[in-house]
Amino acid sequence: xxxxxxxxxxxxxxxxxxxxxxxxxxxxxxxxxxxxxxxxxxxxxxxxxxxxxxxxxxxxxxxxxxxxxxxxxxxxxxxxxxxxxxxxxxxxxxxxxxxxxxxxxxxxxxxxxxxxxxxxxxxxxxxxxxxxxxxxxxxxxxxxxxxxxxxxxxxxxxxxxxxxxxxxxxxxxxxxxxxxxxxxxxxxxxxxxxxxxxxxxxxxxxxxxxxxxxxxxxxxxxxxxxxx
Amino acid sequence: xxxxxxxxxxxxxxxxxxxxxxxxxxxxxxxxxxxxxxxxxxxxxxxxxxxxxxxxxxxxxxxxxxxxxxxxxxxxxxxxxxxxxxxxxxxxxxxxxxxxxxxxxxxxxxxxxxxxxxxxxxxxxxxxxxxxxxxxxxxxxxxxxxxxxxxxxxxxxxxxxxxxxxxxxxxxxxxxxxxxxxxxxxxxxxxxxxxxxxxxxxxxxxxxxxxxxxxxxxxxxxxxxxxx
DNA sequence: CGTCTCCTTGAAAGCGTTCAATTACAGTGG
DNA sequence: CCACTGTAATTGAACGCTTTCAAGGAGACG
Numbered sequence: 001x002x003x004x005x006x007x008x009x010x011x012x013x014x015x016x017x018x019x020x021x022x023x024x025x026x027x028x029x030x031x032x033x034x035x036x037x038x039x040x041x042x043x044x045x046x047x048x049x050x051x052x053x054x055x056x057x058x059x060x061x062x063x064x065x066x067x068x069x070x071x072x073x074x075x076x077x078x079x080x081x082x083x084x085x086x087x088x089x090x091x092x093x094x095x096x097x098x099x100x101x102x103x104x105x106x107x108x109x110x111x112x113x114x115x116x117x118x119x120x121x122x123x124x125x126x127x128x129x130x131x132x133x134x135x136x137x138x139x140x141x142x143x144x145x146x147x148x149x150x151x152x153x154x155x156x157x158x159x160x161x162x163x164x165x166x167x168x169x170x171x172x173x174x175x176x177x178x179x180x181x182x183x184x185x186x187x188x189x190x191x192x193x194x195x196x197x198x199x200x201x202x203x204x205x206x207x208x209x210x211x212x213x214x215x216x217x218x219x220x221x222x223x224x225x226x227x228x
Numbered sequence: 229x230x231x232x233x234x235x236x237x238x239x240x241x242x243x244x245x246x247x248x249x250x251x252x253x254x255x256x257x258x259x260x261x262x263x264x265x266x267x268x269x270x271x272x273x274x275x276x277x278x279x280x281x282x283x284x285x286x287x288x289x290x291x292x293x294x295x296x297x298x299x300x301x302x303x304x305x306x307x308x309x310x311x312x313x314x315x316x317x318x319x320x321x322x323x324x325x326x327x328x329x330x331x332x333x334x335x336x337x338x339x340x341x342x343x344x345x346x347x348x349x350x351x352x353x354x355x356x357x358x359x360x361x362x363x364x365x366x367x368x369x370x371x372x373x374x375x376x377x378x379x380x381x382x383x384x385x386x387x388x389x390x391x392x393x394x395x396x397x398x399x400x401x402x403x404x405x406x407x408x409x410x411x412x413x414x415x416x417x418x419x420x421x422x423x424x425x426x427x428x429x430x431x432x433x434x435x436x437x438x439x440x441x442x443x444x445x446x447x448x449x450x451x452x453x454x455x456x
Numbered sequence: 457c458g459t460c461t462c463c464t465t466g467a468a469a470g471c472g473t474t475c476a477a478t479t480a481c482a483g484t485g486g
Numbered sequence: 487c488c489a490c491t492g493t494a495a496t497t498g499a500a501c502g503c504t505t506t507c508a509a510g511g512a513g514a515c516g
Contacts, residue, residue, distance in 0.1 A: 050354055053433045058354030060347075071343070111339035115299070118346035119288075125353040125393060126278055126286030130472070157495065165353060170472055172496055189480090189495060205281045358504070385463065398504055400464055417463060417512090 017089040028080040028088065029070065037090040038071040038110060044086025045154055048078040049162075059163040061121050062155065064144060071114040084154045124164065127204060133164045134174045135204035138184070142194055151192040178203075245317040256308040256316065257298065265318040266299040266338060272314025273382055276306040277390075287391040289349050290383065292372060299342040312382050352392065355432060361392045362402045363432035366412070370422055379420040406431075 019042065022028055028039065031051060039046075046063040048070075060078055063069045069080060073093055120140065127133040137160065142151050153160070157168040157175075164171070178184045183200055185193040194200065247270065250256055256267065259279060267274075274291040276298075288306050291297045297308060301321055348368065355361040365388065370379050381388070385396040385403075392399070406412045411428055413421040422428065 050351070052354065056356065058351075060350050060354070072347070077347070108335050108339065111336065111343060115339060115343045115346060118343060118350060119300070119305070121350050122288050122346060122353075123278070123286075125350075126280065126288070128284065128393065156493095165356065167473055168495080169474085169497085173472090176496070384461090395505055396463080397465085397506085401504095404464075 017091040019087065019089045021085065021087045022082040024082055024085050026082045028082065029076050031076060031079040033076045035070060035073045035076045035093060038068060038093055038114075039080070040068045040089045040091075041065050042087040042089055045083040046080055046086055046088070047083050047155065047159060047163075048080050050078045057162045058165075059159055061117055062159075062163065063117065065146075067117060068110050068113045069117070071110055083159065121163075127206070130164075130166050130170045130174050131177070131203050132205055133166070134160075134171065134178075135183075135200045136206065137164060138178075138192065138194070139197070139200055139204055142197065150187070151194060153190050153192055157189075245319040247315065247317045249313065249315045250310040252310055252313050254310045256310065257304050259304060259307040261304045263298060263301045263304045264321060266296060266321055266342075267308070268296045268317045268319075269293050270315040270317055273311040274308055274314055274316070275311050275383065275387060275391075276308050278306045285390045286393075287387055289345050290387075290391065291345065293374075295345060296338050296341045297345070299338055311387065349391075355434075358392075358394050358398045358402045359405070359431050360433055361394070362388075362399065362406075363411075363428045364434065365392060366406075366420065366422070367425070367428055367432055370425065378415070379422060381418050381420055385417075 017040070022044075028046065029035075031049070041063050043065055046067075046069060048060045048063070050058045050060055052058065061069065062083065070076060071093075124133055124136055124140070127136050138151065141153070155163075157171045160166075161168040161171045166174075175184070175186070178200075179186055181199070183194075183196050183203070185195055187193060245268070250272075256274065259277070269291050271293055274295075274297060276288045276291070278286045278288055280286065289297065290311065298304060299321075352361055352364055352368070355364050366379065369375060369381070383391075385399045388394075389396040389399045403412075403414070406428075407414055409427070411422075411424050411431070413423055415421060
């Protein structure tokens, strides 16, 4: 018995844009497709993937409810795929360039969200070892709004590996190490309980909270510029 | 004898915003400074850096003429430093949120540029080995407008290493390997001549040109959605 | 000519990958 | 209900790339 995902056309829906669902594993768009639309996740999880000549895969991001993806042009440089069953809303990329007053979502906001997602991915790669990166990844998921102590990992080990530039073996081994160190516990492969967030942070090696230290006056006073 | 960088206030300048110069090595803003401004590079090269608990450094991007950086808020999560002597233009982050008709640069454009830079960095990390990443890095620099066969590497090996998540030793060794393989030649440590762009691309392992393959109709026809 | 910074190179150690085998689990059909 | 099948996860062992430790060299500057 398969539940059906109807194709709606923004009928009686608070979220602007056309809405439809995809089943787990479906491709939403392919690498190279013309980027006529961008997408917002209503429910479920999406991954964006880039495929290399040698066949290996880079997952450039995971996108949860309220995240946006596919904001680029003129062509999608990555594919987008459904990690779980998902419901998405799409909007034309250029709809807001026209200055349409009826548009309810400012393109600014969309771009800012996409930029924030990109920065998050870059941040992950700043961590040197497998344990560093994986800890940072788990913290990132745990800090998502709506996540309790029980964290879901709906993506496979292989997905995580391709996101962190590791092999699935290293991911699996490192998770096992975390369990042995009592940093986390597993209730099945997909369900993680975080036992020590501080411990994970220590492994990740980033403080995350040392903002607001400077006085922001560098432009006026900083550097070697002593003139005038 | 030190050349002086005066502090201008957008006087007789085609580029809107306040302009000033920084000397090589200067800090433009610190990690944690309130992000009241974003910046555009007029000339020279800037790097953005994040510092970790263990003291190691991640260079999240290099920014050349016409690139923008520091587009974020409410605080800068990275520091910005001058790789070479630079001249910058800065603008208030919120100047364009007010809907000022006189603003000549749309915030859209700025965000889109920042997003493009971020994607470029993410792309680099998709490459698995040191040779892969370094080749992709060199190609990226060589493809910048204005770059001829003689490519300048004004940043140090250490900068490159912290950008690619490698050590400076591995960077140096890999460059030496490229020279031995006749992929590149060095006219001094900072000046690279690319002898075989195709060879470099092969090492990098990405085609870069396989866009436009799909038909973009996934939304309508794709996946397992067979309903209605 | 000494000092400093940056780059290069060698050798050994460590971590992640690769190759390989085993286990667990969901779905399917007998 | 149970065997069969395919996918996902875990774990072991050996290999290889990157790091680490260490030394030496090249160029700028005073």
